[in-house]
Amino acid sequence: MSSTILVSGGAGFIGSHVARALLERGDTVRVLDDLSTGKRENLAAVAGHIDFHVGDVRDQARLAILCRGADAVVHLAAIASVTASFERPAEVEGVNVGGTLAVMTAARRYGVRRVVFASSCAVYGEPLVVPVSEEQLPVPGSPYAVSKLAGEGYLRVLGAAAGERRGDAPHTVALRFFNVYGPRQDAGSEYSGVIARFVAAARAGEPLTVFGDGLQTRDFVYVADVARAVLLALGTTAGVGRAVNVGSGVQTTLLDLAAAVCGASGVPLRVVHEPPRQGEIRRSAADTRLACELLGYRPTVPLVEGVAATVAWQAESV
Ligand SMILES: NC(=O)c1ccc[n+]([C@@H]2O[C@H](COP(=O)([O-])OP(=O)(O)OC[C@H]3O[C@@H](n4cnc5c(N)ncnc54)[C@H](O)[C@@H]3O)[C@@H](O)[C@H]2O)c1
The missing domain is CATH 3.40.50.720 (NAD(P)-binding Rossmann-like Domain)
Known part of the structure; x- marks a missing residue:
């Protein structure tokens, strides 16, 4: 109904x-x-x-x-x-x-x-x-x-x-x-705007800026x-x-994310490191068992697929 x-x-x-x-x-x-x-x-x-x-x-x-x-x-x-x-x-x-x-x-x-x-x-x-x-x-x-x-x-x-x-x-x-990402996300988002910014840099043929060593993890x-x-x-x-x-239940480092974005954009991986941002957390990923048990939720879109869809959307929307 x-x-x-x-x-x-x-x-x-x-x-x-x-x-x-x-x-x-x-x-x-x-x-x-x-x-x-x-x-x-x-x-x-x-x-x-x-x-x-x-x-x-x-x-x-x-x-x-x-x-x-x-x-x-x-x-x-x-x-x-x-x-x-x-x-x-x-x-x-x-x-x-x-x-x-x-x-x-x-x-x-x-x-x-x-x-x-x-x-x-x-x-x-x-x-x-x-x-x-x-x-x-x-x-x-x-x-x-x-x-x-x-x-x-x-x-x-x-x-x-x-x-x-x-x-x-x-x-x-x-x-x-x-850290939610995908089409229509503003590059200014503090959650996953990094994906939109990486995609924009890869499209422009510029290196991707990573704060710190790039080994910090997020659940995209x-x-x-x-x-x-x-x-x-x-x-x-x-x-x-x-x-x-x-969440997705998967911990992804920013360096792995950069590689996924460059792969989906068909450009070689190039990264520049800036000093780490103050107060940034080091590691994050969701335990999604409760969501599965209570809601029947299971994440279905792997990072490479989601990044490819985001790259395709940015290409269309410019
Ligand atoms: N994007 C993420 O990764 C993420 C992660 C955790 C939680 N959230 C939460 O999810 C929600 C949606 O986030 P989003 O990423 O789509 O951000 P967003 O900024 O795109 O969406 C927020 C929306 O709320 C509207 N809004 C803000 N203040 C308002 C007000 N006073 N009255 C009416 N509308 C108002 C904005 O115009 C905007 O359309 C937010 O509550 C955010 O805190 C987002």
């Missing part, structure tokens, strides 16, 4: 993939986005099929209109920047925590049954053990990470617990996305896998009140 889903931040990178995946399966999609980093072009191909609203996710009057009759909210709207969160912590707190609180308030008021929230691997800080499981204690290392952990907390305390309906409280789940997860995880989370109450990792 088709559902009506509100996607906050739906004009952003991940949001545009989620919105399209929902449309493809026959859902009715409403988008609320203030276009601060999102772009109308991200939804251009499906513009006529989406109920698109430009506005702030903290606007209760707007949320009232959009949550009435909605079955679920996928809450992605946020300032997704660690740097911005150090420069303007109050603003990031206002949008990220205030936005989540506003969504939860409206969802409860208008009987929305499900809220899926974009949390982040940033909540872990530097993981003690890699791959990192949800059992590791979060030690957020930035105001951004604190805002995501706070969002998770509001979902838990304002949502319904597993197996119960608390008044009109929705069932909630927080998905801790790792292709955006279509992330969109699928969101759809799976919408379709089950198994993870209610929980926070669940969504």
